[in-house]
Amino acid sequence: MFDFHALALVGFLPIIIGFIIAFLATFLLIFHSMKTKSEAKEAGVILIGPFPIIFETDKQSVKVLLILAIIIIALMVVFLFLNNTE
Secondary structure: OOOHHHHHHHHHHHHHHHHHHHHHHHHHHHHHHHHHOOOOOEEEEEEEEEEHHHOOHHHHHHHHHHHHHHHHHHHHHHHHHHHHOO
16 A cells, blocks of 8 residues: 655755755854844744734834735645634
């Protein structure tokens, strides 16, 4: 029938790849910031259920993060309804 070990690997592999990409992106960002002198802009979103908490330092970041938060909440609602259909 199914090889459950291979199926587990298929599910676990994107997680490992994601960690590797995040690790490499962090180092690339550090090396890039050492070369250039620019003003830093910080922003972030914390989603607690469907409620976003947005913190920022400039108006442009708020617009982008608000759009991303709305998209993520919409996807959460869509997947919630798709999961409940029987």
